Amino acid sequence: MFKDNHLLKNLKIATKLNVLLTVIAVITVFLSGGVLSLILSHNAEGVVTDKALVLMETMSAVRNYTSTRVNPELASRLETDYQFLPQTVPAYSAREVFEYFREQGGYKDFFYKEATLNPTNLRDKADEFEAKIVEKFRNDESLEQVSGFRSFNSGDIFYIARPLEVSKESCLRCHSTPDVAPKSLLTTYGRENGFNWKLHEIVGAQMILVPADAVFESAKKLQVSVTSILIVCLALAIILINFFLRFSVTTPLKKMEQLAQRISTGDLSKEFAHPYNDEMGMLAASLNRMKVSLDIAMSMLNSETE
Known part of the structure; x- marks a missing residue:
C-alpha cells in the first residue's frame, strides 16, 4: 500500500490523467459493448422474426391455395391412381415452395417444418420438444405464436411456431378414419398414421427455424464496427485532452517552476x-x-x- 502511494505521488499530472482516462475508456468500452450487444441481439432477433413471419404467412397462403384450388382438381385421381399424389397435400406444397425460397440468398439459413403429433408422413412427426410446443397451443387456444431457442449438438436453433389447425372439412377426407381415406393414400402410407383428426383441432405447429449463429452474425459484425469506432473516438479524445493539457497546464506550470527556481536564487x-x-x-x-x-x-x- 505504501509503495503504491509513493508511486502515485511521483507520477506527473499528465501521467495520472492518462491513467484515469484509460481506465474510463476501458470501462466505457466494456459497458457500452455489453449494452450494445443486448440491443443489437434483440434487434437482430426482431429482424429474423419479421422475415420468418412473412415466410410463414406465405406458406399459409400456399397451403390455402393447394387446399382450395389444387386438391379439388386432383381429388378424383386419389381413388384411381396407385400412388398417392402428394401435390394434393397443403403441407407438401408448402415445403416444396419453401425450398425455392431457400435458394434465395436471404433465406438460405431458414428451415420450415410442420411438426405434427400424428402425421401421415412420419417425416413431419414432432419430436419431444416440438410436441410440447403443440401441447402448449392445444392447452391455450388464445396463444397465437411462440418463439425461442433450442439446443442441438451442432449448435443453438432459433424457432418461431404457430398453431396448425384443421380448419377445413376437406382435410378430414384423408385424416378422419382409414375407411373413408383415398385408396392411394392407404397404399402409400398405410392405415396406422395420420387419422382420427377432428375439425378445428390443433394437430401440429407450423415452424420456421434458423441457426442462432445466422441470427446474430450481422449483429456481431455491427457490434465490432461500432465498438471499433468507439475505441477510435476515445483514443482521439485522449490525444486531444493530452494536447490541451500540455498547452494549457503542464507547459505553463513548467515555466512557472523554472521562474520560481530563479526567484529562489535571487534572480x-x-x-x-x-x-x-x-x-x-x-x-x-x-x-x-x-x-x-x-x-x-x-x-x-x-x-x-x-
Whole structure:
C-alpha cells in the first residue's frame, strides 16, 4: 500500500490523467459493448422474426391455395391412381415452395417444418420438444405464436411456431378414419398414421427455424464496427485532452517552476507572462505579485543594512 502511494505521488499530472482516462475508456468500452450487444441481439432477433413471419404467412397462403384450388382438381385421381399424389397435400406444397425460397440468398439459413403429433408422413412427426410446443397451443387456444431457442449438438436453433389447425372439412377426407381415406393414400402410407383428426383441432405447429449463429452474425459484425469506432473516438479524445493539457497546464506550470527556481536564487529580473485569463493566468499574476513583493522587501532590507 505504501509503495503504491509513493508511486502515485511521483507520477506527473499528465501521467495520472492518462491513467484515469484509460481506465474510463476501458470501462466505457466494456459497458457500452455489453449494452450494445443486448440491443443489437434483440434487434437482430426482431429482424429474423419479421422475415420468418412473412415466410410463414406465405406458406399459409400456399397451403390455402393447394387446399382450395389444387386438391379439388386432383381429388378424383386419389381413388384411381396407385400412388398417392402428394401435390394434393397443403403441407407438401408448402415445403416444396419453401425450398425455392431457400435458394434465395436471404433465406438460405431458414428451415420450415410442420411438426405434427400424428402425421401421415412420419417425416413431419414432432419430436419431444416440438410436441410440447403443440401441447402448449392445444392447452391455450388464445396463444397465437411462440418463439425461442433450442439446443442441438451442432449448435443453438432459433424457432418461431404457430398453431396448425384443421380448419377445413376437406382435410378430414384423408385424416378422419382409414375407411373413408383415398385408396392411394392407404397404399402409400398405410392405415396406422395420420387419422382420427377432428375439425378445428390443433394437430401440429407450423415452424420456421434458423441457426442462432445466422441470427446474430450481422449483429456481431455491427457490434465490432461500432465498438471499433468507439475505441477510435476515445483514443482521439485522449490525444486531444493530452494536447490541451500540455498547452494549457503542464507547459505553463513548467515555466512557472523554472521562474520560481530563479526567484529562489535571487534572480528577480524575469516575469511570467500568460496571455489568458484562466486559472493559469491567475496563478501567473499571483506569482508576479509575489516576485514584486519579494523585490520590494529585498530593497527595503538592503536600505536598512546600509
